[in-house]
Amino acid sequence: MANKLSYNDRNRLITRYGRWALVTGASSGIGKEICKQLAESTFNLIIVGRNEKHLQNLQSELLAKYNVDVEIVIADLSQEEEVHQLIKKTSQKQIGLAVLSAGYGTSGSFIDNPLSDELNMLDVNCKALTILAHHFGNRFSNNMTGGLVLLGSLVSFQGVPYAAHYAATKAYVLSLGEALHHELKPHGVDVLTACPGPVASGFGSRADMKMDGAMRPEDIAVPILKSLGKKSVILPGLLTKILTYALRTVPRWGKVLIMKKVMTDMTKHQKSVRLVNTLAK
Ligand SMILES: NC(=O)c1ccc[n+]([C@@H]2O[C@H](COP(=O)([O-])OP(=O)(O)OC[C@H]3O[C@@H](n4cnc5c(N)ncnc54)[C@H](OP(=O)(O)O)[C@@H]3O)[C@@H](O)[C@H]2O)c1
Numbered sequence: 298m299a300n301k302l303s304y305n306d307r308n309r310l311i312t313r314y315g316r317w318a319l320v321t322g323a324s325s326g327i328g329k330e331i332c333k334q335l336a337e338s339t340f341n342l343i344i345v346g347r348n349e350k351h352l353q354n355l356q357s358e359l360l361a362k363y364n365v366d367v368e369i370v371i372a373d374l375s376q377e378e379e380v381h382q383l384i385k386k387t388s389q390k391q392i393g394l395a396v397l398s399a400g401y402g403t404s405g406s407f408i409d410n411p412l413s414d415e416l417n418m419l420d421v422n423c424k425a426l427t428i429l430a431h432h433f434g435n436r437f438s439n440n441m442t443g444g445l446v447l448l449g450s451l452v453s454f455q456g457v458p459y460a461a462h463y464a465a466t467k468a469y470v471l472s473l474g475e476a477l478h479h480e481l482k483p484h485g486v487d488v489l490t491a492c493p494g495p496v497a498s499g500f501g502s503r504a505d506m507k508m509d510g511a512m513r514p515e516d517i518a519v520p521i522l523k524s525l526g527k528k529s530v531i532l533p534g535l536l537t538k539i540l541t542y543a544l545r546t547v548p549r550w551g552k553v554l555i556m557k558k559v560m561t562d563m564t565k566h567q568k569s570v571r572l573v574n575t576l577a578k
Pocket residue numbers: 321322323324325326327328345346347348349351372373374375398399400401402421448449450451492493494495496497498499500501503
């Protein structure tokens with residue numbers, strides 16, 4: 298699939314959701330690529346993240362290429378107060394589209410990981426997303442128009458041993474998004490939950506997962522934006538579709554076992570299993 302939006306797609310998006318879009322997780326990966334596609338579609342952008350340098354670089358790139366406004370908001374979304382500050386700082390802007398891409402994963406044995414790391418991820422992936430979805434859901438409903446994009450994952454659909462809590466946060470996002478799609482539709486608000494498979498971004502190194510054969514952010518960003526307003530859930534990218542198709546007849550308990558094997562290969566757990574096996578020889 299082409300990794301650019303067509304003229305008609307860009308026109309549809311700006312007509313339905315313009316002129317301002319807010320994107321969390323804009324400093325890297327999928328969120329950053331969505332910003333590029335939206336800027337090309339002539340959206341003005343509020344780009345959100347913690348890494349000021351990365352956001353400034355993106356701002357400069359978009360200002361140089363497109364005739365749009367780009368404003369930076371630095372926010373650590375694991376801190377509830379900063380989520381509310383983000384809402385306050387952007388309350389005067391005519392935002393018609395919110396893309397909630399900020400998120401990250403943990404991996405390895407759940408009980409061996411520090412609880413504080415797991416709770417921090419829960420705050421970013423679920424709590425901040427819920428606060429922002431509630432805020433923009435209300436705001437867009439009052440205007441009788443708007444678009445909300447949530448980032449789930451292929452791991453949303455079953456338990457994933459050795460990424461147990463990350464997969465649980467993404468199951469939360471999928472369940473919330475699927476239901477909000479129907480609740481907000483009568484208010485003129487489009488809600489889309491995107492569930493990609495592996496994407497080469499900052500995600501792999503932060504989650505300590507090997508991402509061999511992963512898709513590119515542009516393979517994901519374009520189908521997500523194309524599907525907004527048309528679908529409730531999307532499995533963006535060819536690899537995502539192939540992986541889903543390959544497992545379509547497997548019962549949920551079987552998918553959990555397959556994901557255990559996949560994640561064992563992808564995570565540091567594999568390294569410790571290898572080490573234990575080596576030491577046992
Ligand atoms: N990559 C994959 O394989 C994959 C697959 C399925 C779903 N997803 C989901 O897609 C979304 C985007 O991931 P990605 O692949 O683009 O990863 P990425 O390149 O690591 O980007 C993650 C983004 O989240 C932001 N973020 C993380 N913690 C934050 C915090 N405490 N406060 C504010 N922002 C924070 C980061 O910004 P700062 O560092 O500037 O704070 C960064 O912009 C995530 O929700 C992820 O779970 C990814």
